[in-house]
Amino acid sequence: MxxxxxxxxxxxxxxxxxxxxxxxxxxxxxxxxxxxVLGVVGESGAGKSLTGAAVIGLLEPPGRIVGGEVRLxxxxxxxxxxxxxxxLRGRRIGMVFQDPLTSLNPLYRIGDQLIETIRTxxxxxxxxxxxxxxxxxxxxxIQGARARIDSYPHEFSGGMRQRVxxxxxxxxxxxxxxxxxxxxxxxxxxxxxxxxxxxxLCRERGTAVMLVTHDMGVIAETADxxxxxxxxxxxxxxxxxxxxxxxxxxYTKGLMGAIPTIAGHSSRLVQIPGTMPRLxxxxxxxxxxxxxxxxxxxxxxxxxxxxxxxxxxxxCWLVADNPAGVSA
Amino acid sequence: xxxxxxxxxxNLTRVFDVSKPWLNRVIEGERKAYLKAVSxxxxxxGRRETLALVGESGSGKSTVARxxxxxxxxxxxxxxxxxxxxxxxxxxxxxxxxxxxLQMIFQDPYxxxxxxxxxxxxxxxxxxxxxxxxxxxxxxxRVGELLTLVGLAPADGRKYPHEFSGGQRQRIxIARAxxxxxxxxxxxxxTSALDVSVQAQILNLMRDLQDRLGLSYLFISHNLAVxxxxxxxxxxxxxxxxxxIAPSxxxxxxxxxxYTRLLMDALxxxxxxxxxxxxxxxxxxxPxxxxxxxxxxxxxxxxxxxCRVDAPALIExxxxxxxxxAVAAGRI
Numbered sequence: 001m002x003x004x005x006x007x008x009x010x011x012x013x014x015x016x017x018x019x020x021x022x023x024x025x026x027x028x029x030x031x032x033x034x035x036x037v038l039g040v041v042g043e044s045g046a047g048k049s050l051t052g053a054a055v056i057g058l059l060e061p062p063g064r065i066v067g068g069e070v071r072l073x074x075x076x077x078x079x080x081x082x083x084x085x086x087x088l089r090g091r092r093i094g095m096v097f098q099d100p101l102t103s104l105n106p107l108y109r110i111g112d113q114l115i116e117t118i119r120t121x122x123x124x125x126x127x128x129x130x131x132x133x134x135x136x137x138x139x140x141x142i143q144g145a146r147a148r149i150d151s152y153p154h155e156f157s158g159g160m161r162q163r164v165x166x167x168x169x170x171x172x173x174x175x176x177x178x179x180x181x182x183x184x185x186x187x188x189x190x191x192x193x194x195x196x197x198x199x200x201l202c203r204e205r206g207t208a209v210m211l212v213t214h215d216m217g218v219i220a221e222t223a224d225x226x227x228x229x230x231x232x233x234x235x236x237x238x239x240x241x242x243x244x245x246x247x248x249x250x251y252t253k254g255l256m257g258a259i260p261t262i263a264g265h266s267s268r269l270v271q272i273p274g275t276m277p278r279l280x281x282x283x284x285x286x287x288x289x290x291x292x293x294x295x296x297x298x299x300x301x302x303x304x305x306x307x308x309x310x311x312x313x314x315x316c317w318l319v320a321d322n323p324a325g326v327s328a
Numbered sequence: 329x330x331x332x333x334x335x336x337x338x339n340l341t342r343v344f345d346v347s348k349p350w351l352n353r354v355i356e357g358e359r360k361a362y363l364k365a366v367s368x369x370x371x372x373x374g375r376r377e378t379l380a381l382v383g384e385s386g387s388g389k390s391t392v393a394r395x396x397x398x399x400x401x402x403x404x405x406x407x408x409x410x411x412x413x414x415x416x417x418x419x420x421x422x423x424x425x426x427x428x429x430l431q432m433i434f435q436d437p438y439x440x441x442x443x444x445x446x447x448x449x450x451x452x453x454x455x456x457x458x459x460x461x462x463x464x465x466x467x468x469x470r471v472g473e474l475l476t477l478v479g480l481a482p483a484d485g486r487k488y489p490h491e492f493s494g495g496q497r498q499r500i501x502i503a504r505a506x507x508x509x510x511x512x513x514x515x516x517x518x519t520s521a522l523d524v525s526v527q528a529q530i531l532n533l534m535r536d537l538q539d540r541l542g543l544s545y546l547f548i549s550h551n552l553a554v555x556x557x558x559x560x561x562x563x564x565x566x567x568x569x570x571x572x573i574a575p576s577x578x579x580x581x582x583x584x585x586x587y588t589r590l591l592m593d594a595l596x597x598x599x600x601x602x603x604x605x606x607x608x609x610x611x612x613x614x615p616x617x618x619x620x621x622x623x624x625x626x627x628x629x630x631x632x633x634x635c636r637v638d639a640p641a642l643i644e645x646x647x648x649x650x651x652x653x654a655v656a657a658g659r660i
């Protein structure tokens with residue numbers, strides 16, 4: 001088997017505060033192979049964006065990695081000096097964020113931003129870089145790229161800007177793309193266009209993608225595998241079809257039932273009582289146990305590790321005893 | 329026979345003046361610019377019914393909501409609630425009474441609660457404003473009752489909004505909206521700021537409250553799946569017009585208007601059936617300079633000559649209506 005592009009082992013991110021240290025990402029492990037899309041899904045505060053930020057070394061202080069390791073094509077990157085990490089970003093790891101306006105400099109023409117990025121990472125002339133930039137924009141679905149390359153970001157619509165950001169993230173042909181809620185700010189019709197584009201561009205290039213989102217629908221459309229996060233830990237990770245259609249962890253089950261669908265008739269939605277715990281009040285044992293209808297004594301005392309169940313790994317004591325999963 | 333509808337909206341239109349200042353217009357030789365946010369929108373909402381308006385950004389759905397509750401005067405058209413015209417000046421006294429009977433729930437539960445007021449004061453405010461209680465004790469009892477009704481504890485009234493999560497704040501907003509015993513609630517994207525598991529709690533709560541209190545809802549959302557779950561009838565809006573309006577089940581069983589069809593195709597498919605999807609090409613046009621004819625024609629795969637010339641009227645057939653030349657001509 002070939003080496004995964006991204007390998008995260010027992011990653012732990014903590015925020016020291018005056019009173020105590022809050023653990024926001026706790027013991028998270030996953031791999032992403034070349035050309036594979038791993039969806040990381042969870043509700044607000046689950047730690048999904050922080051996991052992405054930790055991988056690219058963009059944690060906001062005082063947050064920092066306090067344990068585990070991150071490897072990019074076998075090379076450890078979590079302990080690199082800031083300067084070397086900066087070179088790695090953009091060159092080997094591309095990034096797309098939720099709001100395309102914050103990723104683009106409003107004072108520079110998009111062409112200049114693309115050309116600068118291309119020339120930072122490859123030894124080409126200004127004219128060559130410009131041709132590459134035009135080709136990239138065309139590939140990203142911007143019509144009349146040659147005419148629009150000298151426009152400023154504000155002259156583009158939200159969907160078009162996200163296309164530019166995608167072109168910018170991929171212009172150095174990175175091995176890994178981290179996309180944090182890339183379609184959340186967009187309308188459904190535009191969202192579908194961007195998802196299709198993201199999938200196509202990454203498949204063609206064999207780029208590994210870590211897609212962070214709260215939207216199970218986007219995951220179902222895009223990802224090959226999915227990791228469901230809850231309170232800083234992975235609750236369930238496995239092939240997208242298994243997780244979406246036959247979820248094993250009680251939290252994933254609840255989450256899937258809570259999503260209104262157009263296929264379903266209009267009965268009551270499944271309701272998970274309560275809310276996700278705050279970082280300073282993560283319960284002992286399984287973090288989900290106070291909201292879980294299946295919880296028993298072991299869940300309150302001991303923390304479950306993600307254990308193999310079918311093609312997935314599930315962190316739940318019920319599943320550990322009965323690999324077929326909890327019968328709902 | 330059905331009763332007369334509670335809410336009747338007819339030919340509602342709103343135009344915003346988006347011109348540059350006078351001096352700039354003179355210097356740059358520009359004309360005044362207008363944005364037609366809503367144009368000729370008509371619908372009726374029966375008692376205990378939920379009508380949903382669904383559409384993408386810029387479709388005018390929130391502008392309709394603001395005109396229906398009386399926060400924004402329409403340029404033309406009328407809003408009639410239980411026979412009283414919202415915007416007819418001479419019936420101001422009656423309109424004042426009407427205000428108690430309709431309330432609104434907003435999208436952002438962080439922005440719509442005064443951070444410096446305790447929750448009990450927030451909820452008591454409409455009770456006092458409409459003079460619905462005779463004594464302070466009565467007000468307190470009513471606030472406690474409302475908090476219990478939305479799934480919070482009466483003791484939560486002593487807290488400030490920042491002490492609550494997003495979902496709990498939306499419950500507070502619902503309690504405040506219910507405090508004047510309204511019959512009609514206008515909900516503008518009430519769950520789009522919430523996580524899915526919390527959204528499910530709020531949607532379930534809203535449906536329970538509708539059953540218990542006999543409420544009617546005008547429900548505004550961009551999410552077709554949420555609308556499917558909540559609405560008895562659905563109006564699909566595009567660039568200020570209703571392009572299709574139909575009972576919920578029928579709309580989803582067989583959408584007629586091309587925009588509705590494509591919008592349903594664009595929804596991410598959780599069933600992962602691998603059904604083929606036609607993406608909607610292009611983007612929503614600029615509403616200041618909308619395309620001639622049907623506003624959707626540049627993106628529509630079924631467009632033919634009349635679509636580029638005439639704006640199609642909403643034509644009713646079998647209790648549902650669509651505004652499309654191709655549908656009217658039997659081409660699709």
